[in-house]
Amino acid sequence: MTLTVAIPIFDQLTALDCVGPYEVLSRLPGAQVHFVAAEPGLKRTETGMLALHADLALEDLTAPDVIVFPGGFGTRALMHDEQMLDWVRTAHATSHWTTSVCTGALVLAAAGILDGLEATTHWMALGLLAEHGATPVSRRVVEQGKVITAAGVSAGIDMALTLYGRIAGDELAQAVQLGIEYDPQPPYDSGSLEKAPPAVVELLHARAAELV
Amino acid sequence: MTLTVAIPIFDQLTALDCVGPYEVLSRLPGAQVHFVAAEPGLKRTETGMLALHADLALEDLTAPDVIVFPGGFGTRALMHDEQMLDWVRTAHATSHWTTSVCTGALVLAAAGILDGLEATTHWMALGLLAEHGATPVSRRVVEQGKVITAAGVSAGIDMALTLYGRIAGDELAQAVQLGIEYDPQPPYDSGSLEKAPPAVVELLHARAAELV
Numbered sequence: 001m002t003l004t005v006a007i008p009i010f011d012q013l014t015a016l017d018c019v020g021p022y023e024v025l026s027r028l029p030g031a032q033v034h035f036v037a038a039e040p041g042l043k044r045t046e047t048g049m050l051a052l053h054a055d056l057a058l059e060d061l062t063a064p065d066v067i068v069f070p071g072g073f074g075t076r077a078l079m080h081d082e083q084m085l086d087w088v089r090t091a092h093a094t095s096h097w098t099t100s101v102c103t104g105a106l107v108l109a110a111a112g113i114l115d116g117l118e119a120t121t122h123w124m125a126l127g128l129l130a131e132h133g134a135t136p137v138s139r140r141v142v143e144q145g146k147v148i149t150a151a152g153v154s155a156g157i158d159m160a161l162t163l164y165g166r167i168a169g170d171e172l173a174q175a176v177q178l179g180i181e182y183d184p185q186p187p188y189d190s191g192s193l194e195k196a197p198p199a200v201v202e203l204l205h206a207r208a209a210e211l212v
Numbered sequence: 213m214t215l216t217v218a219i220p221i222f223d224q225l226t227a228l229d230c231v232g233p234y235e236v237l238s239r240l241p242g243a244q245v246h247f248v249a250a251e252p253g254l255k256r257t258e259t260g261m262l263a264l265h266a267d268l269a270l271e272d273l274t275a276p277d278v279i280v281f282p283g284g285f286g287t288r289a290l291m292h293d294e295q296m297l298d299w300v301r302t303a304h305a306t307s308h309w310t311t312s313v314c315t316g317a318l319v320l321a322a323a324g325i326l327d328g329l330e331a332t333t334h335w336m337a338l339g340l341l342a343e344h345g346a347t348p349v350s351r352r353v354v355e356q357g358k359v360i361t362a363a364g365v366s367a368g369i370d371m372a373l374t375l376y377g378r379i380a381g382d383e384l385a386q387a388v389q390l391g392i393e394y395d396p397q398p399p400y401d402s403g404s405l406e407k408a409p410p411a412v413v414e415l416l417h418a419r420a421a422e423l424v
Contacts, residue, residue, distance in 0.1 A: 016392065019231040019262070023365065026259045027423050033261045042265055047238045049245045050231070051265040053254055102393075122393060140397045152393030153235065154369065162399045172423070174402035174409070175416040179424045180228065181314075181334060181364030183403030184396035185352045187374045190386035191395025197386070204387040211239050211384070212391045 003167070005033040006064035006091060008084070009043040009054050012074030016153050017101040018052070021068045024160035027176045028168055036061050038083055046073050058087045063094045066163070070156070071102025071122060079110040079132075088113065097163060099148040101156035108149070109134050117144045122152035123193050124212065138193075154191075157182060215379070217245040218276035218303060220296070221255040221266050224286030228365050229313040230264070233280045236372035239388045240380055248273050250295055258285045270299045275306045278375070282368070283314025283334060291322040291344075300325065309375060311360040313368035320361070321346050329356040334364035335405050336424070350405075366403075369394060 005025050007018045018035070026033045037043055037054030044051045069088070078084045088111040092098045100108050105121040108114050109132035119134040119142055120126070126136040141159045142149045150159035161182070165173035177183075190196040196204075204211055217237050219230045230247070238245045249255055249266030256263045281300070290296045300323040304310045312320050317333035320326050321344035331346040331354055332338070338348040353371045354361045362371035373394070377385035389395075402408040408416075416423055 014235070015231045016235040019227045022262055023226070023228040026257075026261050029422060033259070035262060045238075047245070049238055050234055050247060051267070053263040053265065055263070140395065141399075151395075152391075154392050154394040154396065157366065158397050158399065165399060170400065171412060171415060174400045174412040175419070175423050177398060177400050177402045178404070178408045178412060178416050179364075179420075180366050181403055182366040182396075182398055183352065183363075183407060184366065184394075184398065185370050186389060186394055186396065187353075187370065187377060188382065188386045188389050190389045191393055193390070195395060196390045200383060200386040200390060203383060204390050207387070208391075210241060211387050 001030045003028055003031045003066065004061065004064045005031055005066040005068060006061050007033060007035050007068045007070065009035050009037050009052055009070065010074040010078060011043050012046045013043060013070055013072035014102060014153055015045045015050050015052060017070030017072065017104065017156050018068065020154065020157035021101060021160035023180055024157065024164055024176055025066065025068070027179065028164060034061055058083070062087065062090055064091055065095060066097045067091050067095050067099060069100040069104035069107050071104040075103045075106050078107045085111045095146065097146050097148065099159060099163060101150045101159060102152045105129055105149045106132065113147065117147060118142050119144070119149040120151050121149065213242045215240055215243045215278065216273065216276045217243055217278040217280060218273050219245060219247050219280045219282065220270070221247050221249050221264055221282065222286040222290060223255050224258045225255060225282055225284035226314060226365055227257045227262050227264060229282030229284065229316065229368050230280065232366065232368035233313060233372035235392055236369065236376055236388055237278065237280070239391065240376060246273055270295070274299065274302055276303055277307060278309045279303050279307050279311060281312040281316035281319050283316040287315040287318050290319045297323045307358065309358050309360065311371060311375060313362045313371060314364045317341055317361045318344065325359065329359060330354050331356070331361040332363050333361065
């Protein structure tokens with residue numbers, strides 16, 4: 001049995017948004033993870049320093065079982081990109097799971113998928129999510145039926161492990177957590193707006209262009 | 213001031229090993245992260261489902277400030293690849309920091325860089341590390357002067373944040389942690405050999421080909 005996972009990528013994406021979930025979901029029994037794009041080929045991250053390859057065009061995979069929409073500055077343009085929004089709506093109509101990481105949620109919202117649902121995104125974009133029909137929630141992973149949204153960047157790993165458990169059961173999901181040795185021990189405790197010292201939040205806002 | 217970071221990539225790499233550190237270190241003020249390879253071009257992960265692009269050849273960047281060697285099955289071949297080992301030795305001679313994630317440590321060990329040092333790697337490879345001159349330590353991040361090794365896959369994020377703090381100070385490192393919203397909340401507590409239930413460890417060994 002094959003389970004197809006579609007991860008749309010695009011220029012100005014955040015690489016960890018999609019590579020975290022890829023690393024987890026590619027270990028689903030029978031899974032095929034496909035990186036898709038309007039035009040197949042190399043897609044560069046916001047920094048320009050890394051390019052990932054989209055092997056398939058959007059039209060090559062219109063009915064995936066799972067959608068993982070990553071974030072990045074590139075999502076701003078995609079929110080008005082009718083080709084991408086149509087693909088998302090069509091894929092969502094038959095998907096088993098529709099998910100996002102970080103500002104990927106803004107594209108789901110622009111496609112109308114988050115209308116009336118609780119959802120999350122990068123903490124800096126929660127307000128924008130509200131403007132597009134969703135009820136923003138400041139939580140790491142938000143599950144609403146088959147729609148699962150994750151907070152910023154690294155939250156995609158937690159979201160994907162949650163989804164893995166839903167699909168294949170807790171025991172296999174735990175085995176994958178052990179396989180990728182996901183026993184996080186960050187050297188600081190500054191990963192959320194609630195936990196970061198005020199001076200750090202200020203610093204981030206002042207130097208957002210460089211640091212976000 | 214530019215700080216150059218070299219991340220060697222190769223076929224059969226583990227994507228998260230390098231993308232975690234990339235996501236952190238690319239936010240160092242003045243940093244340029246370069247993905248390098250013996251032959252520039254696309255390098256596929258172990259699953260074949262994702263390709264990252266190496267923009268530069270090894271000889272284009274022989275004196276980076278920081279080396280991050282990622283892991284993956286491909287490291288087995290690299291341990292006997294004289295071109296890569298020579299590059300690593302040469303780069304290490306002038307680097308400010310030489311680091312690895314997961315089985316990337318095996319390549320540093322094969323190059324002689326870990327001789328007599330404590331080091332870590334994926335928990336499944338700790339024995340192999342001992343056979344190549346290092347003193348294996350079961351810790352998430354191991355610092356030995358300018359040499360920093362990280363445990364499996366996801367540990368590269370913790371390693372990179374540690375290194376970021378050493379280079380640019382704790383406050384900026386905390387701001388980056390907030391920027392990538394690294395406030396891990398895995399749905400299970402099964403990320404290390406000590407924490408995983410015995411049945412999960414057994415399951416992982418039994419289905420390692422699929423899950424690791």
